[in-house]
């Protein structure tokens with residue numbers, strides 16, 4: 001055991017993050033494993049760019065003041081589902097965990113896949129840290145209960161990805177990240193929009209890959225994808241919780257806030273598109289066309305977001321795919337200019353930044369598709 005471990009030896013804790021009943025337990029287990037964690041992976045997770053997962057903080061008192069009375073029935077049903085904890089014990093290696101031939105893996109694929117795992121682990125942990133902090137600071141029983149349950153899930157998810165990374169000798173030091181990574185402040189309403197969308201798009205991404213690999217098992221080059229179905233159901237429930245939180249206050253999805261919602265939709269979709277295009281070998285190995293995958297995930301996410309948002313982005317508009325491609329090229333040029341450095345690199349960055357801003361503005365101004373929002377919010381994961 002790590003000497004620095006804050007674990008109280010008198011408290012018996014589960015041996016694996018999959019069995020952790022609370023976020024504290026999940027994190028304590030990972031703290032014990034931290035001796036094995038590698039510097040390079042943590043350094044990657046520490047990066048803060050427009051495209052990498054960030055850590056967030058917010059006005060916890062405002063969040064704590066939410067009254068869920070208007071959605072009480074749906075709320076209680078959702079909390080009961082999460083308390084029943086259908087995924088306890090799921091996120092661990094079992095006999096289904098096939099041997100991974102890391103040594104025989106194509107080096108480009110290995111690099112991109114490890115990057116995918118590190119970035120996913122950071123994103124899971126970002127949710128965990130935010131939810132845990134809300135639970136710690138709050139006094140509102142409904143809110144603290146929900147955030148405790150969501151933090152519990154995210155700690156397990158991050159722990160499981162770290163299990164996969166450890167096989168190849170890398171792992172992200174989550175304790176170090178908590179202390180050292182920069183936190184971005186978002187007002188609570190921006191947290192709702194951003195987090196709701198990242199939970200729902202997370203669901204759509206995982207279920208799309210899972211179904212694709214169900215149909216094409218020969219493409220499953222790593223066992224972790226077998227866990228994606230139950231995994232995405234956790235994310236689905238987290239998204240439901242944020243939809244209910246937004247439903248408590250109609251102002252959150254009306255008036256000027258519609259412009260913010262459109263901004264977050266455009267930003268979340270286009271970030272995913274650009275980021276996925278940075279991993280061509282990974283998608284080729286899965287047998288997935290990145291443009292098809294993007295559109296498929298956007299379509300599912302848009303369909304789900306009709307539960308709470310009064311419009312969806314027009315992803316079939318002729319300017320949509322064109323704009324995404326422009327943004328992606330500008331982002332790739334930005335990377336190259338950054339690596340080049342010097343005066344040429346500087347002007348390269350300015351030029352690429354201008355093109356990226358222009359492409360984003362073109363995407364943002366595509367007229368949205370309006371529809372009416374249902375009276376009740378709850379949905380089931382049907383994909």
Ligand SMILES: [Fe+2]
Nearest residue numbers: 124154157235
């Ligand atoms: Fe998660």
Ligand SMILES: [Fe+2]
Nearest residue numbers: 127199235238
């Ligand atoms: Fe989640």
